[in-house]
Amino acid sequence: MKIDPSNKADLSAQIAEAIRDAIVEGRMIVDERLPSEAELADQFEVSRPTVREALKRLAAQSLIRTQRGAFGGAFVNRLSYEGAYGQHITTSTLLLSMNAVSFETACEARYALERACTPLACARRTADHLATMRAEIHRQAQPGLSDESFCASDVAFHRALVDAAGNPVLSYHLAGAVEAMQPLMNMITFTARSREVIEHLHTRIADALQAQDATAAETALHELEAYTLTLGRDVMAAHARKSAPVSSG
Amino acid sequence: MKIDPSNKADLSAQIAEAIRDAIVEGRMIVDERLPSEAELADQFEVSRPTVREALKRLAAQSLIRTQRGAFGGAFVNRLSYEGAYGQHITTSTLLLSMNAVSFETACEARYALERACTPLACARRTADHLATMRAEIHRQAQPGLSDESFCASDVAFHRALVDAAGNPVLSYHLAGAVEAMQPLMNMITFTARSREVIEHLHTRIADALQAQDATAAETALHELEAYTLTLGRDVMAAHARKSAPVSSG
DNA sequence: TTACATTTAAATGTCTGACAATTTTGGCGC
DNA sequence: GCGCCAAAATTGTCAGACATTTAAATGTAA
Numbered sequence: 001m002k003i004d005p006s007n008k009a010d011l012s013a014q015i016a017e018a019i020r021d022a023i024v025e026g027r028m029i030v031d032e033r034l035p036s037e038a039e040l041a042d043q044f045e046v047s048r049p050t051v052r053e054a055l056k057r058l059a060a061q062s063l064i065r066t067q068r069g070a071f072g073g074a075f076v077n078r079l080s081y082e083g084a085y086g087q088h089i090t091t092s093t094l095l096l097s098m099n100a101v102s103f104e105t106a107c108e109a110r111y112a113l114e115r116a117c118t119p120l121a122c123a124r125r126t127a128d129h130l131a132t133m134r135a136e137i138h139r140q141a142q143p144g145l146s147d148e149s150f151c152a153s154d155v156a157f158h159r160a161l162v163d164a165a166g167n168p169v170l171s172y173h174l175a176g177a178v179e180a181m182q183p184l185m186n187m188i189t190f191t192a193r194s195r196e197v198i199e200h201l202h203t204r205i206a207d208a209l210q211a212q213d214a215t216a217a218e219t220a221l222h223e224l225e226a227y228t229l230t231l232g233r234d235v236m237a238a239h240a241r242k243s244a245p246v247s248s249g
Numbered sequence: 250m251k252i253d254p255s256n257k258a259d260l261s262a263q264i265a266e267a268i269r270d271a272i273v274e275g276r277m278i279v280d281e282r283l284p285s286e287a288e289l290a291d292q293f294e295v296s297r298p299t300v301r302e303a304l305k306r307l308a309a310q311s312l313i314r315t316q317r318g319a320f321g322g323a324f325v326n327r328l329s330y331e332g333a334y335g336q337h338i339t340t341s342t343l344l345l346s347m348n349a350v351s352f353e354t355a356c357e358a359r360y361a362l363e364r365a366c367t368p369l370a371c372a373r374r375t376a377d378h379l380a381t382m383r384a385e386i387h388r389q390a391q392p393g394l395s396d397e398s399f400c401a402s403d404v405a406f407h408r409a410l411v412d413a414a415g416n417p418v419l420s421y422h423l424a425g426a427v428e429a430m431q432p433l434m435n436m437i438t439f440t441a442r443s444r445e446v447i448e449h450l451h452t453r454i455a456d457a458l459q460a461q462d463a464t465a466a467e468t469a470l471h472e473l474e475a476y477t478l479t480l481g482r483d484v485m486a487a488h489a490r491k492s493a494p495v496s497s498g
Numbered sequence: 499t500t501a502c503a504t505t506t507a508a509a510t511g512t513c514t515g516a517c518a519a520t521t522t523t524g525g526c527g528c
Numbered sequence: 529g530c531g532c533c534a535a536a537a538t539t540g541t542c543a544g545a546c547a548t549t550t551a552a553a554t555g556t557a558a
Contacts, residue, residue, distance in 0.1 A: 010539095010540070011540080011541075012305060012540085012541095016309070023343075024339070024342070024343060024346075026346070030347060036508080036509060036510085037509080037510070038509085046541080046542085047541060047542045047543070048542090048543090049298050049301075049541075049542075049543095050540085050541065050542080052298075052302060052510090052511090053301060053302055053305045053540095054305075056261060056302045056303075056305045056306050056309075057305050057306065057308065057309035058309070059306065060265070060305075060306035060307070060309040060310055061309055061310070061336075061339075061340075063343075066509095066510070066511095067509085067510080067549095067550085068509065068510045068511075068548075068549045068550065069508075069509060069510075069548085069549045069550025069551060070506090070507060070508045070509060070549085070550055070551045070552065071508070071509080071550075071551060071552075072508080072509050072510065072549080072550065072551085073508090073509065073510080074510090078347055078348075079340070079343045079344050079347050079348070080348075081344065081348070084340050084341070084343075084344045087310075087336070087340055088337065088340065090273070090310075091310075091328070091333050091336055091337065092333070092421075092422075093273070094272075094273060094312075094328045094333075095328050095330065095333045095421065096418070097273075097275070098279060098327055098328050099327075099328070099329075099330070101417070101418055105416055105417065105418055106418055108369070108416055108418075108419070109416050109418035109419040109422065112365045112366060112368075112369060112414075112416070112419055113362070113365050113419070113422060115365060116361045116362050116364060116365030117361060119361075120357070120361060165361075167354055167357055167358050167361070168350070168354065169345070169350055169354055169355055169357075169358035170357070170358040170361055170362070172341075172344065173341075173358065173362060173422060173426045177422045259510095259511070260511080260512080261511090261512095285537080285538060285539085286538080286539070287538085295512080295513090296512065296513045296514070297513090297514095298511095298512075298513075298514095299511085299512065299513085301539090301540090302511095315538095315539065315540095316520095316521085316538085316539080317519070317520045317521065317538065317539045317540070318519085318520040318521025318522065318537075318538060318539075319520085319521050319522040319523070319535095319536060319537040319538060320521075320522055320523085320537075320538080321520080321521065321522085321537080321538050321539060322537095322538065322539075323539090499558105500557100500558085501556100501557090501558080502555105502556085502557085502558100503554100503555085503556075503557095504553100504554080504555070504556090505552105505553080505554070505555085506551105506552085506553075506554085507550100507551095507552085507553095508549100508550090508551090508552100509548100509549085509550085509551105510547105510548085510549080510550100511546105511547075511548070511549090512545100512546080512547070512548095513544105513545080513546080513547095514543105514544090514545085514546105515542105515543095515544095516541100516542080516543085517540100517541080517542080517543105518539105518540075518541070518542095519538100519539085519540070519541095520537100520538085520539080520540095521536100521537090521538085521539105522535105522536085522537085522538105523534105523535085523536080523537100524533105524534090524535085524536100525532105525533085525534085525535095526531105526532085526533080526534095527530105527531095527532085527533100528529100528530085528531090528532100
């Protein structure tokens with residue numbers, strides 16, 4: 001982690017990549033302190049601002065953290081599930097919004113992923129998971145609940161379903177994917193608001209998990225997907241009519 | 250996107266967040282040009298190096314790209330599947346390696362995710378997908394194939410399986426997850442090298458997809474998972490007793 | 499000896515000003 | 529019209545300086 005052949009790319013990008021490689025390949029371990037900015041500038045034979053730009057690139061990816069003061073500096077970060085989770089969601093959300101992903105595609109992907117964890121969730125769900133799901137269902141049934149709170153509760157319910165599988169890697173991937181699609185999903189819930197049906201399907205999912213009946217859980221998820229899809233299409237159609245009001249019937 | 254209340258956080262972090270919010274919330278659209286560094290420095294009332302650090306943070310997340318020269322500057326990036334995919338893989342790989350995720354957990358998550366796409370893949374697979382899978386199986390059967398090439402072919406095979414579902418969002422999440430776990434998986438394939446069994450199971454998966462038999466595909470994937478898990482445990486056990494080799498049957 | 503206040507040093511955060519490199523635009527001569 | 533060149537705008541990089549923060553070291557008093 002020293003050499004820096006004078007390419008045409010940005011020096012700060014090259015330095016960031018060199019340090020990133022050192023971290024990824026395990027040559028630097030968690031909580032290890034990087035040399036100070038001045039020392040790095042010496043090593044790479046660049047100025048301190050250039051080194052700083054490189055460090056900011058790494059900080060943006062949560063690969064390092066910095067601490068001011070004596071014996072401060074840049075330290076290799078332990079990439080926590082929480083940190084990675086946040087990045088995953090931001091990236092996925094932007095990917096959806098910037099590439100005009102259709103509601104159908106997102107919906108299909110979401111429920112396909114969620115069904116991936118149902119067999120494990122049925123096998124391993126604890127009383128805690130079931131209690132969380134029941135509590136969220138109960139909250140969803142309360143009349144005065146705002147749309148925002150309903151959506152939040154919906155996320156919490158599905159998050160509990162995913163966590164019930166008892167596999168943190170699965171939780172990371174699935175919960176990130178589900179949460180990233182929430183803005184799209186919210187659009188539906190806000191407009192079509194059919195809480196009774198959703199609440200009923202949630203109850204069926206919780207029942208299936210309690211009974212450890214994976215088939216029933218998957219069936220209920222299929223129905224929830226179909227229902228969501230129908231609502232989504234209605235909303236889309238209404239949108240289309242509003243912006244281009246052509247009577248087609 | 251102007252104000253910057255004098256907090257205690259880094260100015261460059263605050264500025265980066267302000268611009269990121271503007272992009273995420275759609276106030277800046279794809280390919281739109283940001284003000285020049287000097288103008289941003291004026292707007293936020295900071296110096297140019299501070300602005301530059303903020304821009305580097307955003308560049309590290311592929312949110313913007315920069316171009317030198319007249320009428321150059323920073324532009325909002327369209328977050329492509331490829332770009333997001335790379336970030337997803339890097340983050341997930343680090344998450345696995347830094348948190349000592351067990352092989353069992355990773356393996357379980359991987360195949361659970363992969364099974365999530367089999368029904369869709371069976372329904373939608375095209376001749377192209379089948380041809381790719383057959384070609385990779387054929388390559389895997391060749392005797393002189395290096396371990397590296399075998400692993401690459403393995404990834405390509407599973408990538409084709411995922412892509413066969415015809416859902417780019419699903420492909421993004423699944424392929425990213427699968428590829429991030431490849432280092433762990435490689436450790437197994439390199440050591441235990443039982444290519445015939447794997448090749449046979451791959452053939453069964455391809456056959457099932459061709460016959461559009463989702464159940465058969467899932468069964469084969471379950472068997473592949475069980476087999477991989479067995480191999481993994483053997484390798485782990487061998488590792489554990491590498492100093493005292495006890496023959497256990 | 500212990501507890502607390504002060505100093506000190508190391509490091510990051512920020513600023514100023516300058517120059518280099520690059521790329522588009524427009525003008526000039528032919 | 530075409531090719532060449534200069535100008536302008538913008539990012540990339542550098543050097544040096546000062547401000548701020550923080551932990552350790554030191555000094556001081558009970």
